[in-house]
Amino acid sequence: MELVTDKMLTLKNLTMDYGGKRVLNGVNLEVSKGQIIGYIGPNGAGKSTTVKIMLGLIENYQGEVEIFGKNIAAGDPSYKKRIGYVPENAEAYDNLTASEYLLFTAELYGMDRKYAEEKVLKLMTEFDLGHALHMRLSSFSKGMKQKVLIISSLLHDPDLLFLDEPLSGLDANSMMVIQEILVQLAAQGKTIFYSSHIMDLVEKISSRIILLVKGEVVADGSFQELQEMSEEGTLAEIFNQLTGFTDHKNRAEKFVSIVQEENANA
Numbered sequence: 001m002e003l004v005t006d007k008m009l010t011l012k013n014l015t016m017d018y019g020g021k022r023v024l025n026g027v028n029l030e031v032s033k034g035q036i037i038g039y040i041g042p043n044g045a046g047k048s049t050t051v052k053i054m055l056g057l058i059e060n061y062q063g064e065v066e067i068f069g070k071n072i073a074a075g076d077p078s079y080k081k082r083i084g085y086v087p088e089n090a091e092a093y094d095n096l097t098a099s100e101y102l103l104f105t106a107e108l109y110g111m112d113r114k115y116a117e118e119k120v121l122k123l124m125t126e127f128d129l130g131h132a133l134h135m136r137l138s139s140f141s142k143g144m145k146q147k148v149l150i151i152s153s154l155l156h157d158p159d160l161l162f163l164d165e166p167l168s169g170l171d172a173n174s175m176m177v178i179q180e181i182l183v184q185l186a187a188q189g190k191t192i193f194y195s196s197h198i199m200d201l202v203e204k205i206s207s208r209i210i211l212l213v214k215g216e217v218v219a220d221g222s223f224q225e226l227q228e229m230s231e232e233g234t235l236a237e238i239f240n241q242l243t244g245f246t247d248h249k250n251r252a253e254k255f256v257s258i259v260q261e262e263n264a265n266a
């Protein structure tokens with residue numbers, strides 16, 4: 001029996017160590033249907049690790065992960081059919097054509113082959129990639145590849161979407177289309193977990209922003225709520241402030257001075 005719940009995602013005291021180093025330190029989180037979560041944090045904060053755990057790609061964590069109201073450690077992988085994922089990169093599939101890659105994904109999600117073929121063609125055409133259906137991904141530009149990854153994450157109309165830097169490499173027009181797609185999907189009750197370093201996009205699109213620093217949640221709220229917690233205006237400025245980063249000028253000066261150092265041994 002399907003559990004009827006508005007809770008799409010719950011993390012309880014999620015903790016993860018890599019070779020004795022703690023990378024997630026007791027993350028607690030509850031995400032409801034229809035939310036767009038902006039999951040942000042400095043490089044190495046643990047964002048991708050969190051997402052990989054939720055996708056079932058990493059198992060040796062501590063704490064609990066519930067997706068669609070069920071603990072994923074219970075061994076029932078059926079939740080994976082209701083989730084979509086745009087990975088940071090998918091170079092492993094470069095030798096496949098777009099069509100082969102997308103139909104392979106469709107098969108993993110248990111989609112009917114004929115229905116999937118038609119849907120792939122329609123979605124590729126909508127992204128102006130109809131002509132590239134049978135080209136190898138290795139010959140695609142970065143933005144073209146990114147569009148294929150976005151299509152692959154949405155082919156099976158998932159209820160929960162994990163996006164890792166989904167707009168990287170996309171031109172301004174394509175970015176607007178994809179942002180609008182995400183907003184429309186959320187309005188229809190889909191839940192989106194959006195991890196990115198592009199702060200103005202996160203600010204614009206997220207209904208809730210979670211800031212992770214050194215494996216711990218240090219801020220969790222709407223953009224307006226985050227603004228109230230800090231003195232600064234834009235999300236990028238709030239990010240700098242909440243991560244205690246105030247010396248970008250000094251760091252840049254030092255870097256430039258090293259670049260320009262004369263060779264004392266010459």
Ligand SMILES: Nc1ncnc2c1ncn2[C@@H]1O[C@H](COP(=O)(O)OP(=O)(O)OP(=O)(O)O)[C@@H](O)[C@H]1O
Nearest residue numbers: 018019023041042043044045046047048049050197
């Ligand atoms: N397979 C691994 N083996 C060992 N350490 C790892 C592994 N994967 C990640 N880590 C470590 O875990 C920490 C968190 O990494 P993670 O990729 O989750 O960060 P992130 O917040 O996604 O960073 P970024 O913004 O740079 O993508 C880092 O210190 C990283 O070195």
